[in-house]
Amino acid sequence: MPTITPLTMQTLPRAAVIKCVPKSPQISCLLKKLPPFNFHQCKFYSRQPLLLSANDSLLHAKAIKNGSFQNLDVASYLLRLYGKSKCLSDARKVFDEMSQRDVRTWTILVSSFARAGSNGIVLELFRDMQNETVKPNQFTLSIVLKCCSSLSELRIGKGVHGWILRNGVVFDVVLGNSLLDFYVKCEDFGSAKWLFELMEERNSVSWNIMIGAHLNIGDVEKAVDMFRRLSSKDVASWNTIIDGLMRNGPKRMALELLYEMVKNGTVLDEVTFSISLVLVSSFMDIELGKQIHGRVLRLGFHVDGFIRASLIDMYCKCGKMEMALEVFKRMNSDFGRKENSIEEIVSWSSIVSGFVLNGEIEDAFKTFTSMISKEIEVDRFTVTSIVSACANSGVLELGQQVHALIQKIGHRVDAHLGSSLIDMYSKCGSLDDAQMVFKQTNDKNVVLWTSMISCCALHGQGREAVRLFEFMMSEGIKPNVVTFIGVLTACSHAGLIEEGCRYFRLMKEVYGIKPGVDHYSCMVDLYGRAGQLNETKNFIHENGIDHMSAVWRSFLSSCRLHRDIKMAEWVSEKLLHLEPPDAGTYILLSNIYATKQRWEEAAEVRSLMQSRGVKKHPGQSWIQIKNQVHTFVMGDRSHPQTDKIYAYLDKLIGRLREIGYSSDTKLVMQDVEEEQGEMLLGFHSEKLATAYGIISMTSQKPIRIMKNLRVCNDCHTFMKYTSQLLDREIIVRDIRRFHHFKRGCCSCGDYW
DNA sequence: CTAGGGTTAG
Structure with missing residues (x-):
């Protein structure tokens, strides 16, 4: 049975032994096959345009010929057509050729760019519009506000809000909700709350936005309270509360609410299914997953590509690759392939990441290469997963090739991809490359910093890790649980006792993080390696962690390092009581005797091990x-x-x-x-x-x-x-x- | 032509 073990700093993954590793030659020849990078093509690489009929092209040609762009209706028709077909340059051309433009035509153009995710262009267009003294309406403003939240442009959005108030734009629910959503997404909770109180008309969407906002800031109680007081709960309300609880609150409660929702007779929609499948993955509850799958089939939601993608993802995350592949195969055969639709890309991406999660690196690469040869868009999600596969394989050349491929495709290295790349270079042994990626990644978040700090720890650069950690905090970025594992590991590997102790206190007292097994092991390692065995003992007692075998194992290791037989005997006693017999413990103890030339005892321990049937890992x-x-x-x-x-x-x-x-x-x-x-x-x-x-x-x-x-x-x-x-x-x-x-x-x- | 909700990383 495949197990999914998250990688931690403590143990490197046992590098996969791939007998005939890298598909490297294949990948490098694919590198050549890829189309040359071209902005336009890459942006809309995968989105299949709606087919323009011959008639439409004819219309366009005619319009150009006899100058009927004068006619606003013909022009808007073409504009809408091109906009919906994602032919943005054509839409732009039509727009530029028009002799007169009204709010409607502006809005159509703006929405086309918004739908394609070109948020920067939307804001430019909005400015142009004002310069031409065309007054935006509620529709335009809603689109612009959405762009502001995607770009986290709080300032610009606030300007828009001010403009709305000054110019007496009709303030309907939809515009109000757009503003509300904008403030929530830009993390200006105060303004959102203030606006919500002021709004004359609120509908269920307004409430849902606020419930989601409370969950985002961790105020579960208030969110649930608001939800309970809703007089009419629609599907979206249920979806909001379940999704929010799953991400930010107690997951159990999310599950309970899902049951309640079903019992209530609420009609589930496709979003409910997506959410509940994610919920299933987080519980790794395959039985519940199958139930939901059954429900999907009964209600006929399996024709929805997104739901199929979610099902595939759920099976991957629960370690059931066979099931995932089954759904995946049927996807094409039963419903025909929707070429390069988002659903298709997401499904492929899930399969790749599923193989990676389940440690089947070769299969991950096989899927990845066939994806490229089938010309399916390799999006950032897929790329991130495959980089993580390279990290687990530990093969540097492979990682370098994939990195080159990413550059060739033209993906910007964001925080997600950056962290994967750093982790990959780190685990493949190239500290320099990891540092380079770190420097080149612009929007650094906690995860990215943590990757770099952990990388330094792995390579024994304790001082550098500490320097980075201090720098990160001075930049106002809050370290989290994993960051502390990284920095404490760095301290223990470099013998920085004072710093290690300080950070351990900082973690508990300033950041209110409860130490986990990993943190405790680091501390035990820190004292132990430095030879402070009595301090180690005290630390274990003071913190009440003598039930954690990882802690004792680390302690035993230190006893060997400092050749303290008495302590080692005592520690292994504890250890052997705690865990199912582990070869490491016996061998460590036996070797400690051996270092003091106490051969008899050494042999005794080893025969004890054999008589108890403990198998050792052969060193490889x-x-x-x-x-x-x-x-x-x-x-x-x-x-x-x-x-x-x-x-x-x-x-x-x-x-x-x-x-x-x-x-x-x-x-x-x-x-x-x-x-x-x-x-x-x-x-x-x-x-x-x-x-x-x-x-x-x-x-x-x-x-x-x-x-x-x-x-x-x-x-x-x-x-x-x-x-x-x-x-x-x-x-x-x-x-x-x-x-x-x-x-x-x-x-x-x-x-x- | 307009609002909320679903897949990536350490």
Whole structure:
């Protein structure tokens, strides 16, 4: 059964072992196939225009010929036609050729651009209109206000409001609601409330906007109260409250209201279905999902492309890819393909992100490439998902190609895409590229900052993470739960105890965030790594977190680092009581005994582990050479070039010894964190992968190794010497962080 | 030709 595990800073995803990785050559040849970037084409790339009939074209030709643009009716007809067909340049042409223009024609043009999302142009047109002293009516004003809220232009919108009051425009409910919605979207809650009180006429839409606004600012009680007092609740009211509660309030309550709505006999509409399917995903409640699917079929809503897209998305998020694909396939066969309709694009996008969520990276790429070859628009949603797939694959080249593809398509890097890209470069080991993306992304939000801070943490740049964090707060951006995980991890990886403690207090006292397991683990790690084992113990007791096994595991790791057997015994006792037996605990304890030459006890722990039937994760390392991923385990002899690898490794170690590398095999082989060291003959997998990398890569590109456990002490030293001897950069990604070895030093400063 | 409500990221 596929499980969906959100990625956290604590553990890197076990990089997917894709046997025949990257579709890279395919993608690069697709890069060439893509149409050259062209603003007009890209903007309306996918929207299929309404078909203009031959008659219409004829009419247009005639109109140009005999100058009947003088006739307002003919001109407006053509204008509307082109506007609805998304042929904006044609609409504009007709408009420019007209000899006289009234409010109606202006409004038609304005609405055409608004519908296409060209908000900037709408505002320009609005200005032109006033310059020509044409007085906008309620229709025009509503459209303009909507643009203002999309652009978060509070100032301009307020100007429009003032203009309305000064010029005595007829103030109907619709215009009032437009204003209300504008204030809410621009987060000027005060003005919205004030306007709402003043409005002479309110309808259910007005109430719905206000209910939504209260939910947005987190005032659940008030919102529910308003909802309850509504004398006539229409579908939209139910939809508003359920959607708002799902996003900002208690999700349970959203679910309860959905049941109540159904029991009430309210007729559900397509929006209700969309919302409830999202609700299902957030609960991962597949049974409820199936029920809703049934209802959709019974009511015949399955003909609606949007609902089908929502169904696909729900199945993906609940980990039922087979079901998602079933709906997806039927979409085309049962109803015919609506080429590049929004529904179609959303469905593809959901499938791609579904594969990514479920860790099926190869399938995600297969879907993505077939999407491109079928010339389906690759929108920002899809692109964001596929970048996240690259992050999980850990293959840098693949990520770079996708990044190039995005630039080719011409997508602007917004906060969503930016965070994905930063995360991708971060997890693929290129700190520089992550920093570049960060610098180039204009509208930075918390998530983007958090991605960058976490990236620094992952690469051991503690000071830089702290600097970014301080800078972010000075910019007035509020850190959230995840931001603190990032900055605390950075502190623990870099030994910044004082800062770490300060931020932990800041989080609780100033930002009122309740620490979670991840935050506590960071703190335990922070004290523990620094060798303050008694403080660690106190911290655990003071915070009442001795039921969290992650915390104890981190503590045990620190005991090994500082070779404190007494403490380690005590900690593993606690740990083994708490969790289902985990190999890591036994091996860690056994290795701690071994470091003190207490072989008997070490062996005892290991046989205890075996008798309890605990299976260990074999240590694995992999390296990508060309389009192939090569995987190694300790003492591996299965590789076709195994003789060459071992011969080279022997030679290399000999030369390393000459420059000071020493390894007491007996001790070294035991001194491993989570890996057993009983095989004296073998080498750890990361050494094998490194050796293979050196002999098969002729260029001076850095050697990138990935490992599913932590790098051991000896291998760490080995890498340092190798980087010096060969003047070669080695980048190792282990389960917790990256190590950049360069000229005999590691970026972690040996503090790991 | 006009108002509210549904898919992306750390």
